[in-house]
Amino acid sequence: MNVQVVYCNHQSAKLDVRERLAFSSPDQLARAYQELRSTFPQSELVVVSTCNRVEVYTAQESPQDAPTHRQIAEFFSQFHHVPVDDFVDDLLQAHGPEAVRHLFRVASSLDSMVLGEPQIVSQVKDAYRLAQENEACGWLTNTLFQGAIRVSARVRSETKLAEGRVSIASVAVGDFARSIFDRFDDKRVLIIGAGxxxxxxxxYLKEEGVSEIVVSNRSVERAQRLALEWGGVVKPFDQLDQWLAEADVIVSTTGADRPIVDVARFAKVRRASGTKPVFILDLGAPRDFDPAINTAFDNVFLYDIDDLEATCEQNRKARVKEIDRANLIIEEETNRFLHDVYHRATGPVIKRLREEWHDIRQQEVSRLFAKLSNLTDKDRQEIEKSIERIINKLLHPPLEALRDEAQQGTPHGLIDAMRRLFGLGEKSN
Amino acid sequence: MSFLTHVNLFCFFASFAVAFGLEWTRLVKLNTLNRAIILVFGCAGFVAQTAYLLNRSGQTNLPPLLSSNHDWLLVLAWLCILIYLFVSCIDRNLPIGLFILPVVLVLIASAWFVSAAPNPRVAFDPSEVKNVVRNWAMLHATLLVFGNGGMLVAFVLSMMYLVQHRRLKHKQPGHEGLAFPNLERLARWNRWSVIISVPLLTLGMATGVGLALYTRDNGPTLNLSDPVILVDGVVWLLMVGLFAWLVKTERPPARQIAWLTLWSCAFVIVTMIGLQVLAGGVHPAFESWRS
Structure with a gap:
């Protein structure tokens, strides 16, 4: 099997290199496919381009048609007008089983910057769809990418690699705010600062249904930009106390060098707001809210970065524990994929060889029975069985050799040799 | 199915005790296997308890709600188990069993000490009043059992609220096997449990008083200074107070409601069970004071 991948990712290349090699739009990708197909006409192609990786998968019938690392690097260079020397050392390459394993790891999010993140499988699916739309796929890449999507689903369902949130904001909203509030569409969110x-x-709050957002920041321009982007309204910073009292969710990210809200100030706010539950997410460093507020008021839930980071870290560790199980699935699926591919490569030769030899057996048996007309039916059956056994025993060593070789990759040399040795004619398949 | 006729109190008590013990395994790991085993024990206990109540009903020739205080307590426990099984089936992550099964076990254990003799007022049989008394007694017992059932639900919800509130205040991440509903929802459910239960209890009390007055001339007399009735009245007043506060206050602090509900319901449970046990004849001194 001739599958290879030439790639750079967040581990091998810096962001500025990845940015220069990335394909930012479907149109650009369509042009890339056009060029790749004209440069490598014998190859099936799939390009995976995300913010963390740029990968070109190629597959072809014959090993001599495979593009080299240098050729792919030159394609990148010409397409993006970037000197080869600027990135060639960042480009990695994998062949055969390694390339298959690599794609399965990528699709399962084992190779992602955030382990277990769910977006990558959608990105792989999109990449495969675009390759199909650009008529760059063939049997091998179809099987490979469909396999990758299946493996990703298996890893997600059979391990806990994608469980638990691992970013501060997602933990804050998903694990804590949702444990306080039943719904968010009737909640008012106050954003202090515009980080x-x-x-x-x-x-994340918008995903939960928040519709009313109030932004208050010392710099009005930045507040306006944020409010415009997320459909909020800007309120003057000197009215902060009024909006602190009105808000159900408070997110604070100012760059203040000391807390802007202490217990005494918040006590005044609570007198105006009543006893309603309030979720405060203090993302400032140093903190914007005095931590004592959390204990001073019953229905106020104040979280800072350290509080949430502990949960993130715990979830990250839980995901890391699942890596071994995910790798076992990937190894099993890689072997299954390779077996299927090799079986497909050697299958026609084996079938042809069997058919040829059985035809010969049939001819010889018919000739023999015509000469020995006094044989009983039982004798005929015994003779047929004996010859059948002889043929199977003779076929066994070459077929076993073919199967053994197929474990290491498509045995092109052996297949050609068998075709010539046993007169199996031109290439089938 | 003849073995169901031999079911006794211990059978379903043991089933629920095992289910309760297994509920704790969800803190280690919650998977399909332990969930299935918990449900099997829960269902087995439920079937056994149903059979027991039906057997008892057949023996006394009265519906389980009326036949005795023993059976009435078991019907209350049966309702709680019904809620437990229903909720467990629709939400695998909600640890309702950890809260409701102890209540069920206490109710069943209490039923052991409570008199299983048929209720003399209902068993009393001058034919022309028999049906009237039975119907009123049925209504009285039904309203009380649903009212008390609602209070037990409020008790469980309050405990869940306080556990969830504590977790959030202490900034602890959620546990896989202990996924509680959010505070807003728990507070709403809790409020409604109290708001629904108290009128049921009130109507139950009212029908009880009506029944006492009706049977005064037609059967065994009911003493309104009976400590059981007096304490029930105090409990009822307490619940009405909580109810009035909940309805009157525009935005009552949810944690305060939870604590109040918890204490009120705990008081209801303790007095209800305590009085039933005492009135069941365990303490002769109490019985002589009653009479």
Missing amino acids: EMAEETIR
């Missing part, structure tokens, strides 16, 4: 983590948290 990146606030945005990520808003994204």
